[in-house]
Every structure is written in structure tokens, then in C-alpha cells.
Amino acid sequence: MANTFKNAWAENISNSSGSPTTILTCPSGDSSRCVLIGMHVTNTHASGDVAVTIDVLDNSASNTLTFMKAISVSVNSTLDVLDSSKLILEESDAVKVWTDTASSVNVLLSYLLVDST
Numbered sequence: 001m002a003n004t005f006k007n008a009w010a011e012n013i014s015n016s017s018g019s020p021t022t023i024l025t026c027p028s029g030d031s032s033r034c035v036l037i038g039m040h041v042t043n044t045h046a047s048g049d050v051a052v053t054i055d056v057l058d059n060s061a062s063n064t065l066t067f068m069k070a071i072s073v074s075v076n077s078t079l080d081v082l083d084s085s086k087l088i089l090e091e092s093d094a095v096k097v098w099t100d101t102a103s104s105v106n107v108l109l110s111y112l113l114v115d116s117t
Contacts, residue, residue: 004113012044012103020055020098023107026089030115034089038110039081041097043073045104052099054081059092067095073105 013021026034043050051070058065067087073079089095089111099105 002113002115005110006113007108007110009106009108010097011106013105013107014098015100015102015104017053017098020053020096021107023095023097023109024089024111025094026091027113027115028091032091032113032115034093035112035114036082036087036089036095036109037112038108039095040078040108041071041073041081042078042106042108043075043104044106045075045101047075048101049074050099050101050104052079052097052105055096055098056087056089057094057096058090059094060090064096070100 008024010021010023041052049072052073054068056065056067097107
């Protein structure tokens with residue numbers, strides 16, 4: 001079984017709930033799991049707070065769960081979303097993020113990729 005620490009990120013995320021920015025899709029094959037160990041959301045807007053929504057796609061159940069809804073992130077600040085908690089993704093599950101203000105949020109996600117290779 002292989003364990004590999006990795007990062008995924010996106011800059012200037014979408015402001016559309018209909019097409020959120022995918023930050024991470026857990027790889028399929030090799031019985032992969034992604035253990036999310038950190039997620040930081042940074043407001044890069046010059047003068048205002050932004051509201052951020054984080055969705056988790058459960059591919060095996062064909063369902064999307066709103067993990068956090070319209071969380072306010074103050075101007076020029078970073079929010080530690082997981083705050084020492086862990087979140088497990090199975091094969092083809094995904095983390096998607098969108099905000100109420102275009103081109104004003106960056107997301108950095110740290111995870112442990114576990115597979116059977």
C-alpha cells in the first residue's frame with residue numbers, strides 16, 4: 001500500500017454554483033482514498049469579504065453534499081476550513097468550491113493519497 005502526501009490548489013475560483021471549481025478529484029483505480037488533512041481558503045479581494053461554499057461530490061452515491069455554505073472570509077485573510085479535522089474521499093469523489101465574488105478566492109488543499117499499489 002502506497003501513501004503519498006500531495007497538494008491541490010486553484011486560483012480565482014468560480015462564482016457560479018452551476019459550475020464550481022473542482023479543487024481535487026480522488027483518482028480512480030488501485031482502491032484509492034484521499035485523506036484531506038488541510039484546506040485553506042484565501043480571500044484575495046481588495047476591499048470586501050466573500051462568501052465561500054464548499055461541496056463534496058460522492059461519486060458512488062451520485063450525490064453532492066454541501067460541506068460548508070456561504071462561509072464568510074474576511075478581506076485579505078485565510079480560513080482554515082478543516083481545522084484539524086479529516087475528510088475522506090473515495091475513488092472519483094471530488095471537492096468543489098465556488099464564491100459569491102468572481103476571481104477573489106484561492107484554495108489550497110493538502111491530502112494523503114492512499115492506494116493499493
